[in-house]
Amino acid sequence: MDPSPEFCCLVCAIDLGTTLSGYAYADKRDYQYDPLNITVPNWIDPSSFTITKKTPTTLLLDKDRRFVAFGYEAKTTYDELEKKGKNVEYIFIPQFDFMFQDTLEMDMKIRDSTGTREILAIKVLTHAIKYFRKLMLNTINRKRLDVKETNIKWVLTFPAIWPDRVKQLMIEAAELAGIPKIKLTMAFESEVASIYCSRLPISGFVDRDNFGIHQIGQKFLVLDAADSTVDITVHEVANSRTLKVLEKARVLDCGDFCVDNYFKDILTDVVTSDVIEAFRLNHTNEYNNFMQEFQNKKRTTNTTKQTWVSMRMPESLPKVFEKLKNKSFKEELTDSKYCKSIKWDGDYLCISPALFEHFFVSARTSISDYVWDMLENPHMDGTDTIIMIGGFSGTPILQTYMKNRFSACRIVIPNDPELAVLKGGVLFGYNSYMMSERKAKYWYGIASVTKFNPKFHDNEKKNKDLCCDIFDICVQRGSILTVYEGHFKGPYETNRDDQNEMDLEIYVSDSDTPPMYVTDEKCHYLGSLTVDLPKNSKRNTRGVFVNFTFGGKEFFVRARINSNKVVMTGTFNFLENEP
Incomplete structure (x- = not known):
């Protein structure tokens, strides 16, 4: 059974996502004084010099499969290697989308960004977990915290979609990364996020509409919209004021990636697939930065308040197109069926608000339909609150749509929906008995x-x-x-x-x-x-x-x-x- 919190002086939660990852921690003295005094370290995005709370889930290894870098450092290092023509000596994995495959096995191999080299999935997970473990230990030493590694409790969060084999693989990877099984707790993302929201004050929510303290018999739905999956879970507060699960694991392939794929499909429709593929393979740095800028635009764009959405045009994309097609890139945009929705203005690729919002139509419709069907279940009667967490829940377009469609429900969104799992993981580490029942x-x-x-x-x-x-x-x-x-x-x-x-x-x-x-x-x-x-x-x-x-x-x-x-x-x- 999980180690008791009496035997730990610090809890560290690690959230490995397909595109973004991070960690959070709190020592026991801070937790006892204020359970929400949870530290989430900052990262600096070198492309924009902005401060972020998570780092890209990217891994860089050398030709012998030894660790080189992770996150922003991995991207920056690989970009520099690519400019010098030395990237062929390295293995670069831009995201961990393989984690959501039901067929994930101990001996499963995944391909790098070029598709030419393979590495065991468990090795990739081990490198990532070890990276965060070392960061935590370095932080303890740097801040001179009076904590021994043997007194750290580690929490790894995971989505409800994962079958038992995948969770076991993550446990094995954690052990290979230096985390003993007795010091490790696995936690459902939707559960720990709801625990976090139940502790937040009113100032911690969008629109200042807080979730409030758990009331016995209260039912609420947690919408955890992440990268490639969406977990929808209904909880009820038990007599002991702990949480039990009424329904869960209604998971769909309609998260952040659904919007990304629609955006890529439109680009491909304009410039053709061979141009996009050549751009991705031969100018990986620019391609990744371009897609990262699209991620940022999704988090900040409110189409009801904005005109055209501007993204910096990758310098190499028009050149690749003109080389392969022997045609002007600007003329192609002008002649395409998207000429009224996409234009090239100076250094920027501009997208109309209508088209940008259309990128979300498939994802938001699928998500809301599933929520609607679940709330229609007679067993869910009395569920009138929807908590939106996860990175995709931070997009204004999805927030606005959910509020409009479920106007009879209270839509509760923390100010940091992408961190609800991390911070909830720390709270869960100190009190794993907050969850009393599961189905x-x-x-x-x-x-x-x-x-x-x-x-x-x-x-x-x-x-x-x-x-x-x-x-x-x-x-x-x-x-x-x-x-x-x-x-x-x-x-x-x-x-x-x-x-x-x-x-x-x-x-x-x-x-x-x-x-x-x-x-x-x-x-x-x-x-x-x-x-x-x-x-x-x-x-x-x-x-x-x-x-x-x-x-x-x-x-x-x-x-x-x-x-x-x-x-x-x-x-x-x-x-x-x-x-």
């Missing part, structure tokens, strides 16, 4: 055997008088799970006197009805549970009772041996291959 996403079961019954079992599963491959249910889908509490399941008996350990195969299913066999279509192998057994001096059959306890790392596993009632902790491995 199980899957059926969890153990591969077992039972006496064969021809009325119920398939003949192909028969082995002598037993039926094999039975899905023995341990956790029912949709059941309400009290965090850090569980129930024993079993016994699962030994079949040899000299047996020193027992390997139990864990399966999950998202089917509507419970699976009969572990080989059913919607049933998937999750991992194995290895339980060490005490020596059997009396040659008795020994049974193992298994307990699934859900918490910060999804679930812990404990086993009780019935022969002597010894309680032992099993090691759960999500990452091995299917047997």
Whole structure:
């Protein structure tokens, strides 16, 4: 189970996003005096010299795959290498979009920005986590904080969409980065963000409409709009004033990237895909800066108050176009179907307010439709507050649209929606019992055997008088799970006197009805549970009772041996291959 806050002097939360990442911390004395006294270090964007609270999720390695730089430093260093023609000796990963792939495995490889070199995904995650761990340790030394590394509690936040295998991969990467598992807590982004909003004063919100203190029975919806995904979660305040989850994980591919992709599609429609690809590959520095400027415009542009949106024209883009197409770039813009919406004015590419807002149409419509459908669910009756957090929630265009469509609801937006997860992660690190209940996403079961019954079992599963491959249910889908509490399941008996350990195969299913066999279509192998057994001096059959306890790392596993009632902790491995 997660280490108690009594054993930590400082909590550090790390939020690894696909495009932006950061960390926040608070030592215990500051937390006890003011829980919101949370430090989020500043970064300086070298392209604009502006101060930011997060750094790009970019990683630079040398040809031997050794760490060189992360964040703004990685981008700047790679840009300089590119200008000198030395970038071919390095591996540059501009964003971590691979983290949202359901197929992410221990041995999965990802490609660099050129698409020519590969590196293990777990190595990329390890480098990133180690980078933030070293930053935290350097900060402790620089500020002379009286904190030992062994007394730091680390919190890694993750979206609800992540399957158990991906979370386990992140845990393994954290351990390789020097963070012991006992000092690590995993936390749902939407949950910790709602905790943060519940603590904010009225001055901490846009429009000065604060969320307020949790009231027993209160229901609210958290809209966590991030880079490529949007998590929509409904919480209710339990009698103990902790939070329980009524519904969650309604995740869509309609976040920030949806707007980016629409913008790229329009550009491609104007100049063709081969020009965009040549520009991206041969002038990576300018391409990345151009897309970063678009990110900044999304966060500041309110189309109801502004005329044309101006972005600095990349110097190389017109040159690449004219070289490949043997045609004037300006004439192409003038002759295109977007001539009334896009123009080249001096050093700037100018976009009309109508077209700029149109970039958001698909994303904002999909998000609001999903929120609407969830609020229409009878179980969600009384949910009249929507909390908007995440980087995409910081865009004025999305904020205005949500307020207009859900005029009957209270739309609550913190002044720093992109930091709600980081700061909430620190609060969660000091009190992980703020979340009292969750709803199980899957059926969890153990591969077992039972006496064969021809009325119920398939003949192909028969082995002598037993039926094999039975899905023995341990956790029912949709059941309400009290965090850090569980129930024993079993016994699962030994079949040899000299047996020193027992390997139990864990399966999950998202089917509507419970699976009969572990080989059913919607049933998937999750991992194995290895339980060490005490020596059997009396040659008795020994049974193992298994307990699934859900918490910060999804679930812990404990086993009780019935022969002597010894309680032992099993090691759960999500990452091995299917047997």
